[in-house]
Amino acid sequence: EVLLVQSGAEVKKPGEALKISCKGSGYSFTTYWTHWVRQMPGKGLEWMGSIFPSDSDTRYSPAFQGHVTISADKSISTAYVQWSSLKASDTAMYYCARKLGVHDSFDMWGQGTMVTVTS
């Protein structure tokens, strides 16, 4: 069974660092791009960026470039997104999803990780 399992909910203070994870199983993790998508409370889906774990080729949305870092450890089939200094506006649900190629859909999604940033 193909699964993307994300790390658990986080509650952080502004200025703190955070790294959340997404572990793929049931498929060749290095064959698919792993993407990250933000959904702020009550809002729509926003693409953050993606990584190809085979060679760590990484792409970012202009809106998120410089604000987050996407990485992966192919040895454990896990992708990450991290923040060095969180803001209250980073409060959102974060999803990982896999995609074979640029013209393909997101055919599998993680369950989401809720990040709450509050003082």
Place this chain on the structure above:
Amino acid sequence: SYELTQPLSVSVALGQTARITCGGHNIGSKNVHWYQQKPGQAPVVVLYRDTNRPSGIPERFSGSNSGNTATLTISRAQAGDEADYYCQVWDSYVVIFGGGTKLTVL
């Protein structure tokens, strides 16, 4: 940058046909994917590459894409179809989502 425009909401009577549009410049030249998201759940793809249904998605879900508009059509709408629907394309190395449409089944 490329933009996708969806109506904020669409209502449909139980058993009738709902149509959700996704507008974008020359979107007919792109591959459009549609996702359904129910409250508290992750999105699920219901159509890929304009017209293709993944396994497990009912035949009631169909799509078209031409000119500046892509359309998701849900026939014989059921209460369980009530959800948010998002269109998505890829353009210039960026993944783009529409703003989402809330489908209400009356």
